[in-house]
Structure formats: C-alpha cells, structure tokens
C-alpha cells in the first residue's frame with residue numbers, strides 16, 4: 001500500500017472537506033507508482049485514504065477520512081447516493097441527459113459519468129486515474145443501478161481511443177432528452193463526453209428571454225443555446241462556431257425539434273471574423289468560449305483573451321439588449337470572471353446591470369470546502 005505524508009500542514013483543510021493535495025505539500029521522496037494510497041499528517045498520524053497520481057501536480061485526492069481503506073461497499077453506497085440524488089431530482093421522461101457522477105462532488109475524485117439515454121460515458125481526469133479507479137467495476141455497478149445498454153470509457157481529448165466496457169458498441173450519435181428537447185450526443189468524437197450538460201439551466205434562462213428577440217450564439221458548438229432560443233420564440237437565431245461539424249449538428253438539432261427552418265442561420269467560422277463590423281444589432285448575445293486557461297500559469301493571458309472576446313461580443317448587443325457571458329475554466333475563478341466582465345463591457349464603451357449570476361447545475365455538485373471546483377460561471381447582463 002502506498003503511503004504519503006504531508007510536509008505542509010493542510011490537515012485542517014482536508015478535515016473540512018477539501019479533497020486535494022498538491023505535490024508541493026507532500027514529503028519527498030514520493031512513491032514511484034500511482035494507486036490507492038493512505039495519507040499521513042505532518043506528525044505521521046493517519047489522515048485520509050485516496051487516489052495517488054504520481055504524474056500529476058495534483059498528486060493526491062481524498063476518497064475517505066475513515067481509518068480503514070474504502071471498501072467496495074463504501075464505494076457502492078457512494079454510487080447509490082449519487083444515482084438516487086439524480087433520480088429524485090430529474091424527471092427521466094423529460095431529461096435523460098444527466099451527469100451521474102461529478103468527481104469530487106460525488107466522492108469519486110477525478111471520475112465523471114454522463115448518461116445519454118441508455119448509454120453511459122465514463123471519463124477520468126488523466127490517464128493514470130483510469131487505471132487507479134477500477135472503471136470496469138464502476139461500469140458494472142452503474143449498469144446494475146440504471147437501465148442502460150452500454151457503458152463507454154472515453155479518455156480525455158488526445159489521450160487515446162474510447163472503448164466499450166459493457167454492452168454493444170454504441171452508435172456515433174446517441175439521442176437523449178433535456179427538458180423535453182431532443183439532442184444527439186456525439187459520444188465518440190464530440191467534445192467532452194459528447195455534450196455540454198452543464199449549461200442546462202442556463203439554456204432555460206435564454207429560452208425564457210428569447211421571445212421575439214434576435215439571438216446570436218457565439219461558440220455555439222452543437223447549438224445548445226440556439227435551440228433554446230428557438231424554442232423560446234426567437235425572431236431569428238444565428239449560431240457561430242469554428243467547427244463545421246458543430247454547425248451541421250446545430251442545424252440537425254434545429255430540425256429534430258421542429259423549429260422553422262428560415263429562423264436559423266449557422267456560420268462555420270471564426271467568431272472574431274464574424275463579429276467584424278456587425279454593429280449593435282442582436283438583442284441577445286451568448287458567449288461561451290472554450291477554456292482559454294489550460295493551467296494556472298496561463299491565467300493572466302486567458303483573462304486578456306476573455307476580456308477581448310467579451311468586449312467584441314458586447315459591441316454586437318443592441319441598445320437595452322442582453323449579453324450572456326460564460327466560462328468553464330476552473331483556473332478563472334469567480335472574482336476573476338467578475339473583473340473580466342466589468343473590464344470587457346467597459347472596453348466596449350457600454351454599461352451593464354446584472355440580471356442573474358448562475359453556475360453549474362445540481363448534477364455537477366462540488367465540496368463546499370473546495371471553491372476551485374465551482375468552475376462554471378454564467379453572467380446574464382443587460383446593456384444600456
């Protein structure tokens with residue numbers, strides 16, 4: 001069994017529910033194998049059990065504060081808790097695109113599990129954790145609890161090919177529902193596990209605001225906010241994404257939900273080129289760019305990029321219109337995002353009032369003691 005000891009006194013944070021220990025907080029030399037590990041405090045007393053990833057600066061993630069190592073029944077109970085919480089929260093006949101396990105927030109650090117109808121996609125944060133966690137066991141437990149056909153293990157982007165863990169090889173596009181809206185998740189080649197489930201509630205806000213308005217969805221991906229706007233009765237919806245595949249999927253989703261063809265226009269192009277010379281003409285502009293900060297060291301540059309793109313987008317908002325700004329980067333915290341929003345609106349020579357500040361939905365919980373995991377920011381602003 002791997003044993004680690006704290007060099008820094010972060011025991012109090014861990015006891016309060018913060019699940020992370022960075023490499024710099026651990027006594028050297030570090031074990032040269034990854035796996036389940038016990039963590040001792042600075043004085044050598046037993047503190048926690050968890051998963052150790054020797055290749056990551058985020059070396060240790062807490063699974064349990066018990067004296068005994070986590071048993072299968074301990075993990076089984078965590079899983080049942082996670083699934084029953086979703087079961088109580090969602091009406092499966094209307095929403096069957098659900099994050100069933102959200103890593104640290106559900107007691108499975110580094111693991112996510114997304115359900116799309118009768119297919120489940122598992123993903124771990126990095127290659128090592130896919131071997132430390134017994135994903136086959138997890139897949140079987142999930143299949144026992146949910147009525148599903150297949151479980152797919154999908155590595156993060158660029159880290160290998162997906163493989164079927166249980167059942168038949170699922171098709172490329174898996175149909176699912178979100179608040180009654182029909183969607184396809186491209187689970188094999190699409191971004192993340194195939195869809196951005198975390199914007200579900202924010203899409204509902206755009207839907208509620210869209211009646212008779214013209215809506216511009218920048219960085220649209222497969223049209224999450226576009227379809228919501230169409231369903232909310234938008235006068236005209238424009239989607240822009242650099243990926244042709246994303247725009248084609250967007251059009252497909254529009255048709256699948258029986259929205260009038262002539263009300264949607266999709267542009268497979270760079271947002272910056274699209275925005276050139278648009279003028280203040282859209283009554284709602286949604287901006288949900290990719291994460292510009294891949295690590296902490298890129299934060300400053302990322303803040304500049306967000307400010308630039310948000311300012312350009314603000315310039316396209318009609319007088320009195322709505323600007324919805326979002327970021328999924330965990331390295332850009334809430335305070336940084338607030339500053340980015342203020343700076344970008346001001347850079348566009350506009351002023352704004354806050355209509356609503358939102359984040360991730362209920363199937364993306366995080367430990368209270370770990371605000372770093374409050375990763376999704378969504379600001380709904382009304383411009384002057």
Ligand SMILES: C[S@@+](CC[C@H](N)C(=O)[O-])C[C@H]1O[C@@H](n2cnc3c(N)ncnc32)[C@H](O)[C@@H]1O
Nearest residue numbers: 196219220221224241242243270271288289290
């Ligand atoms: C976070 S995702 C958007 C998710 C979307 N809002 C949803 O709810 O499904 C970011 C998208 O930005 C696109 N993208 C990245 N750089 C771009 C650029 N310069 N111009 C246009 N689209 C871009 C990516 O292809 C990706 O689909």
